[in-house]
Amino acid sequence: MKRFPFQLDAEVPLYLAPMAGVSESPFRRLCRRFGADVVVTEFLSAEGIRRENEATISKLRFGPDERPIGVQIFGADAEAMGEAAAFVTDVFAPEFIDINFGCPVKKVVKRNGGSGCLKDLNLVETVIRAVSRNTSLPVTCKIRSGWNEEMRDPVTIALRCQDAGVQVLTLHPRTRTQMYTGSARWEEISAVVQALDIPVLGNGDIKTPHDALRMYRETGCAGVMIARGSFGQPWIFDQTRDLLDGLPMRPTPSVEDRFAVALDHARMAADYEPDRKGAAIEFRKHLGWYVKGLPASADLRKRLHAVNSLGEVEGIFAEYLASRERYGEEAFGSGEEGEPLETAEV
Numbered sequence: 001m002k003r004f005p006f007q008l009d010a011e012v013p014l015y016l017a018p019m020a021g022v023s024e025s026p027f028r029r030l031c032r033r034f035g036a037d038v039v040v041t042e043f044l045s046a047e048g049i050r051r052e053n054e055a056t057i058s059k060l061r062f063g064p065d066e067r068p069i070g071v072q073i074f075g076a077d078a079e080a081m082g083e084a085a086a087f088v089t090d091v092f093a094p095e096f097i098d099i100n101f102g103c104p105v106k107k108v109v110k111r112n113g114g115s116g117c118l119k120d121l122n123l124v125e126t127v128i129r130a131v132s133r134n135t136s137l138p139v140t141c142k143i144r145s146g147w148n149e150e151m152r153d154p155v156t157i158a159l160r161c162q163d164a165g166v167q168v169l170t171l172h173p174r175t176r177t178q179m180y181t182g183s184a185r186w187e188e189i190s191a192v193v194q195a196l197d198i199p200v201l202g203n204g205d206i207k208t209p210h211d212a213l214r215m216y217r218e219t220g221c222a223g224v225m226i227a228r229g230s231f232g233q234p235w236i237f238d239q240t241r242d243l244l245d246g247l248p249m250r251p252t253p254s255v256e257d258r259f260a261v262a263l264d265h266a267r268m269a270a271d272y273e274p275d276r277k278g279a280a281i282e283f284r285k286h287l288g289w290y291v292k293g294l295p296a297s298a299d300l301r302k303r304l305h306a307v308n309s310l311g312e313v314e315g316i317f318a319e320y321l322a323s324r325e326r327y328g329e330e331a332f333g334s335g336e337e338g339e340p341l342e343t344a345e346v
């Protein structure tokens, strides 16, 4: 079996993916509680870290209940990446440092950061070696399948990353030019799993616990990383664990329980972010995800998307539950199955 370079309770770990604006401390804690075995911060600029930019440094904060955690950094300047890795190691001491070679956002790739590095595999190696030289922690990385269709070659990219010293590799099998269109090609995950000696995490298009189980079985990946499938349903990790363990899957929480989780999450977000209005505005997207697929939820969603303080949320949920009682659950339908996931363009 391919070994992970840090202590894990699970044989097949389930990761919460790094996601800018989503995988922040409160959501990471929540997902850990709901069975995520490992979490990763959103991607943080090496330049911002090395200059000790306040906004960047604040995103490095995490609590002991989030461990094991990886800090993800990005940048194409090997020296800056090395310095950032040293700083993160000394000051925050996460379980590992993850290098982002997957981000497709224009602002990032313009300077060859994120998936921009995939155009030049010598640069990929240089960056990995610089980070490894400057940290005592395991170094991992997350890649896409290539820059574009012509340069699509996940096995070669992954082998170069392994040669340069990464100890775990995640593949999101789309190219940069695909952004989030088309389907993730899971067969590329299988090919990389077979080619590498280190653990490979599969990522891409897991919307349900059954998808996660299927990815594990079809690709032989050492672990599974879930991003959009966790939106509004952090229990996806516990449910996936049940399936991996061959147990009946625990039920999806009732509407009341779902609201309780959303409120708990909102309280954590309010504690975390001192700017109350800013916290509420930032949190609106999560609220929308928690109520996605609920019957007669258009008005509910509209109201939640307009909150200016997290204190308003409890009352809005209570009114929804009261009107459901008034008009009867039948009129509301069961709403068990959520609508399909939106494709986030990030």
Ligand SMILES: Cc1cc2nc3c(=O)[nH]c(=O)nc-3n(C[C@H](O)[C@H](O)[C@H](O)COP(=O)(O)O)c2cc1C
Pocket: 017, 018, 019, 020, 021, 022, 041, 042, 043, 072, 100, 102, 103, 142, 172, 203, 204, 205, 206, 225, 226, 227, 228, 229, 344, 346
């Ligand atoms: C809102 C959002 C933010 C993201 N931010 C990051 C990031 O900071 N670092 C990263 O490596 N990938 C990032 N990604 C990509 C995801 O980690 C993941 O690779 C991608 O969404 C595919 O997985 P999924 O189909 O499970 O969503 C982001 C994705 C989304 C939807």
